[in-house]
Amino acid sequence: MSAVLNNAPSFRPMCLDDLDKVMASELKIYSHPWTFGNFRDSLNAGYSCWIYEYGESLIGYGLVMLAAGEAHLLNVGIAKEWQRQGMGRKLMQHLIKVSREYQAEFMFLEVRPSNIPAIRLYEDIGFNEMAIRKNYYPAHGGREDAVLMGMTL
Numbered sequence: 001m002s003a004v005l006n007n008a009p010s011f012r013p014m015c016l017d018d019l020d021k022v023m024a025s026e027l028k029i030y031s032h033p034w035t036f037g038n039f040r041d042s043l044n045a046g047y048s049c050w051i052y053e054y055g056e057s058l059i060g061y062g063l064v065m066l067a068a069g070e071a072h073l074l075n076v077g078i079a080k081e082w083q084r085q086g087m088g089r090k091l092m093q094h095l096i097k098v099s100r101e102y103q104a105e106f107m108f109l110e111v112r113p114s115n116i117p118a119i120r121l122y123e124d125i126g127f128n129e130m131a132i133r134k135n136y137y138p139a140h141g142g143r144e145d146a147v148l149m150g151m152t153l
């Protein structure tokens, strides 16, 4: 019997078995990727960790820490071959929906000022710049600031 392919991309909670695939994508899309341990620790901590997929193909993933009425977006990525097809927007909408269901009232995130695609996406969805976190990220040859962005849910 042949496997039936869902006719639409879908979301499901991430599990440990996903991490090899997630890491393969992470290494391709980030200059400073998370480690396998970062993802494993997030799963073990009980954060809200999601896989976005189409059949066997990993479209993307997103991780949110939900606590005290706030949602902190920890990582969001769309696999290289799925980028610029509206998938990042759909993934963000899913993470916002999950956060609202958890009764979170505010969502925030950090992003590199050089990451124009991500900043455009966040602004488009309704995030606003709140502050600059100095020397937040490792960068080639030093550190890079983070833009702190937030949105009322």
Ligand SMILES: CC(C)(COP(=O)(O)OP(=O)(O)OC[C@H]1O[C@@H](n2cnc3c(N)ncnc32)[C@H](O)[C@@H]1OP(=O)(O)O)[C@@H](O)C(=O)NCCC(=O)NCCS
Residues within 6 Å of the ligand: 029, 030, 076, 077, 078, 079, 082, 083, 084, 085, 086, 087, 088, 089, 090, 110, 111, 112, 115, 116, 117, 118, 120, 121, 122, 124
């Ligand atoms: C940022 C990221 C998640 C966007 O995902 P995506 O699926 O390519 O984005 P979408 O196709 O849903 O685009 C939504 C909007 O984002 C903006 N955007 C996305 N890619 C862009 C690019 N390369 N240049 C400019 N704007 C871009 C646009 O406003 C776009 O709307 P439009 O298509 O109407 O112009 C993806 O580029 C990615 O995974 N990057 C690497 C990981 C990363 O940087 N994560 C964020 C860390 S803070």
